Amino acid sequence: MLRALDIRDMLIIDRLDLSFQPGLNVLTGETGAGKSILLDSLGFVLGWRGRAELVRQGAAQGEVVAEFHLPGNHPARAILEEAGIPASDELILRRINTADGRKTAWVNDRRCSGEVLRALSDTLIELHGQHDDRGLLNPRGHRAMLDAYAGLDAGLADTRAAWTEMSRRRKSLAEAEAALAAVRAEEDFLRHAVAELDKLDPQPGEDAELDTRRRMMQGAERIRDDVARAFALLGGDGAEGAMGDALRWLEGVADRAGGQLDEPIAALGRAMIELGEAQDGVDACLEALDFNPAELEAVEERLFAIRALARKHDVAPDELGGFADTLRARLNRLEAGDADLADRRAALHAAEAAYDASARALTAARAEAAGRLDKAVMAELAPLKMERAVFETGMSEAEPGPEGRDTVAFTVATNPGAPAGPLNKIASGGELSRFLLALKVCLTGDDSGRTLIFDEIDRGVGGATADAVGRRLAALAQDGQVLVVTHSPQVAARAAHHWRVQKQVEDGRTLSTVIPLNPEERVDEIARMVAGDTITDEARAAARALLDA
Known part of the structure; x- marks a missing residue:
């Protein structure tokens, strides 16, 4: 869970200290107020590739510090151990970017590489949005998501072991054949x-x-x-x-x-x-x-x-x-070579049969889980006003490997009879957001303690659909932590913790800041989101109705 984010001299932020809580955290504000800068800063400290120029103009360097809480079974601990970094319940990431472009990172006060940061980030944060290329929109991760949904840890372990044994037998046979050929040559x-x-x-x-x-x-x-x-x-x-x-x-x-x-x-x-x-x-x-x-x-x-x-x-x-x-x-x-080769070929044949059986069982389990996932996602799409859309987990045969021989890709068709295709190719902005949310709700068991971030995933929706989005985000946050950047008052009203991002001009400099909102301030902010710049009594009443719903 993300506990704190401290930002110094990044873009239009001079100094910002944020403390996050479990549950649903929302950040709201006018367009251009700097909400995306928060995500850029978080991505920077996590080692993600982003903007080249991040240091605030006139500053010698920018710095971001992120503090996370790690439960005892959190997968980040294994990465820390492999990197030789002491692990505890508290994980502190710190990264500096100098004005000339040099970047330096520390994990728990130990210098580390960007590669270690990115490996940690995969276990700490999961970002979803219309331009997300790391999470649900990345087809390379769809098979792993389906496997986690299906609970295939044991089947995967069996298949990996069978693949390792088959590979070892193939290598053994090839070496024996080469040795025998060399002996025959002399x-x-x-x-x-x-x-x-x-x-x-x-x-x-x-x-x-x-x-x-x-x-x-x-x-x-x-x-x-x-x-x-x-x-x-x-x-x-x-x-x-x-x-x-x-x-x-x-x-x-x-x-x-x-x-x-x-x-x-x-x-x-x-x-x-x-x-x-x-x-x-x-x-x-x-x-x-x-x-x-x-x-x-x-x-x-x-x-x-x-x-x-x-x-x-x-x-x-x-x-x-x-x-x-x-x-x-x-x-x-040489004289015993033919008999030895026959034994090795028999052992390889047995190993291939074991792998084939394990891979076939994995394929069958994936196919069954894919059907269940499709039904679950379709059930989630109806309240999101996408009852005519079709979601399908496509499976096709791939080159055999340690995790079987299946390719998995999530595909959608926005209307019955329309051709299906990849999520990010077929769905429009608003539709894509709702597909991602429905899918994430169904895959929530795969979070492994990660903080989920949704960047304007409610764009293009409103009314009852936006309310349904807010309710599902709140449900996702019940046993974890969800951060949402939103323009939707229906989503903001579902938050357990609410921050407003705003810009202000000081001494001729435009700066961005983030303000935690108390209950009355939340009413005004949601009223602004409902009515615009002029907050009326009717808008406040609508805001209170949303908060009480």
Whole structure:
């Protein structure tokens, strides 16, 4: 609900503070008094596109502040959360327009973009009038209005879920088909490469092992003689024999040395053990150095084959085994591809059937709701003196989407037998106003806490028809807030709160102001609307009769 509107230096308004209330609020005044400026200012703070020049002449900048009350379940809270703006029961929008055209906006003291303002405005205000392109006259929103009227939240959720699943299945099938086509294009390469890798069967670490073995065999001829001579010096004719003789001589006299040879003897024993280990290692080396030249050739051949295959596939030698597994998996996918595609096609077919069933159910529900809406609107048109007009909710097939495959458009024919067409193409000004009002009365459940604004929607009607318009506007306002700019005394008389917009000249400047009216002032204002500039006693009596009706 709109609580307050503060305007500074906008067009012919220098300073204006308005406090609005629940129920039906009307603004009246002579033509040109500035009623449209209020709507321009409200549209400015809500981010709507409007006049380019809004700043009052001579002012450095214009500013509009709008204060709204947000119930706990108001849809504006979700937009605030997404924008990272703290939400509370109070929402304050503030927007500044400098004289050079720069615009800056704040929401609850946080800087924000015009896009955020417009998203919020869709949940806060709904404007209806003869030049309305945002509300009921916009065919792009008719399907959503019908869905809200029909209460199709569950059906829409099911259809969106079915569309998402169908889209996911289509994407999955397309990806699988593309992957399979790519594998088929390289089938010959894969089979040849896997066969080549399987035949060689390279093992992790084998490249390093073969390289070490090759280097050892290549150097064997140069080092074998020295290793053999060292082995001979360590044996029985060398160090081993000498150390054995020394140990035996010392052990033979140890009992007469008073224990002084015990430690040397133990040390020699340990040395003999270490010497034996050295002999074993040297002997193993000699065995390794003793190779057949054909073995060197075989080692080199395998080493070069592994490295050539690694270069061919641009992988490290130790990664050849894993690379072979990857190619083998791609071949397996090729062999299992047809079965996999068949499974994916079956899953897609099931998803398409589920979407089709959900979309058909949505279409049927919309068609049933369209019939009910048509009857409801026709019932509202009769008191508005349009009993000969025909309203119809047209449905046609559209491209499938997440919300079904229906196009919905509200059409009218002003007389039986006349061709039907869009609201804003067929109806005249007064007729259009009454169509919009009748339709809005029937769709009132779709307000979602929005403030409804009707801009001279009663133009072109009077008498009993204007009274019927006023009564319906009052009914709309019972559980919410409706703002009406009107020239009709019958409509103004139905208001719970009444403001008069007027112009005045101060110091050579024309300024517009808005004055809240008390009960007696309301009588005079409605009398002016009845009789014109000269307010007579008869006009006041007529005004009181309207107020008491």
